Amino acid sequence: xxxxxxxxxxxxxxxxxxxxxxxxxxxxxxxxxxxxxxxxxxxxxxxxxxxxxxxxxxxxxxxxxxxxxxxxxxxxxxxxxxxxxxxxxxxxxxxxxxxxxxxxxxxxxxxxxxxxxxxxxxxxxxxxxxxxxxxxxxxxxxxxxxxxxxxxxxxxxxxxxxxxxxxxxxxxxxxxxxxxxxxxxxxxxxxxxxxxxxxxxxxxxxxx
Amino acid sequence: xxxxxxxxxxxxxxxxxxxxxxxxxxxxxxxxxxxxxxxxxxxxxxxxxxxxxxxxxxxxxxxxxxxxxxxxxxxxxxxxxxxxxxxxxxxxxxxxxxxxxxxxxxxxxxxxxxxxxxxxxxxxxxxxxxxxxxxxxxxxxxxxxxxxxxxxxxxxxxxxxxx
Numbered sequence: 001x002x003x004x005x006x007x008x009x010x011x012x013x014x015x016x017x018x019x020x021x022x023x024x025x026x027x028x029x030x031x032x033x034x035x036x037x038x039x040x041x042x043x044x045x046x047x048x049x050x051x052x053x054x055x056x057x058x059x060x061x062x063x064x065x066x067x068x069x070x071x072x073x074x075x076x077x078x079x080x081x082x083x084x085x086x087x088x089x090x091x092x093x094x095x096x097x098x099x100x101x102x103x104x105x106x107x108x109x110x111x112x113x114x115x116x117x118x119x120x121x122x123x124x125x126x127x128x129x130x131x132x133x134x135x136x137x138x139x140x141x142x143x144x145x146x147x148x149x150x151x152x153x154x155x156x157x158x159x160x161x162x163x164x165x166x167x168x169x170x171x172x173x174x175x176x177x178x179x180x181x182x183x184x185x186x187x188x189x190x191x192x193x194x195x196x197x198x199x200x201x202x203x204x205x206x207x208x
Numbered sequence: 209x210x211x212x213x214x215x216x217x218x219x220x221x222x223x224x225x226x227x228x229x230x231x232x233x234x235x236x237x238x239x240x241x242x243x244x245x246x247x248x249x250x251x252x253x254x255x256x257x258x259x260x261x262x263x264x265x266x267x268x269x270x271x272x273x274x275x276x277x278x279x280x281x282x283x284x285x286x287x288x289x290x291x292x293x294x295x296x297x298x299x300x301x302x303x304x305x306x307x308x309x310x311x312x313x314x315x316x317x318x319x320x321x322x323x324x325x326x327x328x329x330x331x332x333x334x335x336x337x338x339x340x341x342x343x344x345x346x347x348x349x350x351x352x353x354x355x356x357x358x359x360x361x362x363x364x365x366x367x368x369x370x371x
Contacts, residue, residue, distance in 0.1 A: 016334040020334055060339060063340070063342065125223055132223065172251070172365070175255070178228060186220040186221060186223060187218075190223070
């Protein structure tokens with residue numbers, strides 16, 4: 001896990017600060033990273049991630065071109081070509097960085113983190129967080145269905161301006177429900193974990 | 209201004225609120241007429257700050273939101289998010305147990321600091337630069353306004369229900 005982290009960290013530094021001016025290398029690297037993504041995680045996972053980032057990268061190029069047209073001086077090539085070139089470089093750095101980071105993050109499981117030899121005071125935080133996450137994800141989906149049954153919150157055209165207020169209120173109520181639930185669960189499970197630590201770790205240390 | 213002295217926060221309360229921020233940031237969002245989305249992460253951060261105070265707010269806001277970035281495919285922003293949302297939680301937390309003008313102004317400073325930190329931080333990111341930072345300014349400002357209104361409103365409702 002540490003080796004993977006160091007490799008990813010060095011790759012991102014090299015990409016962002018050393019080879020950041022070389023368009024062919026950046027393009028080649030992107031093809032390689034996308035291929036690795038396809039091989040390890042499949043097309044579905046890749047496109048789920050790529051959908052947002054490709055759109056953002058295209059917007060980024062458009063803004064670079066716009067800036068180039070507005071602030072046009074001192075370039076050897078035409079302003080449009082130069083700004084498009086700069087925009088493409090930045091977009092390629094962005095996409096490479098995002099995909100390299102995701103390649104590493106997707107390879108980590110919660111068990112990898114729990115297997116690190118952390119002191120119990122940090123490990124208990126991870127254990128509680130994992131337990132609460134498992135509980136809350138199931139509840140989140142159930143609550144969503146329940147809220148959609150309430151007549152005031154049965155909204156068909158979700159992107160209309162007049163529906164923003166009820167949808168906003170619906171989500172606020174949803175957050176409040178979740179907060180009450182998670183806080184209650186935390187208050188039950190937290191002391192139980194503390195109790196178990198006292199009765200296992202301390203007893204062991206005392207040699208009882 | 210100070211209405212009551214609060215008792216120390218337990219570690220499991222901080223973890224619980226971190227999970228709230230994490231889940232809300234990842235899953236609670238509404239579509240906007242512009243085609244984008246408003247996510248309720250900032251609402252949760254402001255709310256957590258008002259509930260837990262400055263230290264709790266900073267930890268919950270920073271860690272919860274950065275984890276949501278890592279798990280949601282935005283890992284590139286996670287260091288910046290840790291800082292921006294950490295400060296958002298911290299400033300909101302200063303308003304805990306305060307009333308009147310201070311209560312209303314501090315969460316406002318919190319969300320403005322979040323937009324400012326993102327903007328400055330993104331300028332120095334080689335993969336974003338000034339152009340990308342400008343592109344992000346509008347969505348971040350919408351997040352800030354929604355986060356302020358929602359966070360303060362939620363805190364008021366929660367306090368009334370919890371009482």
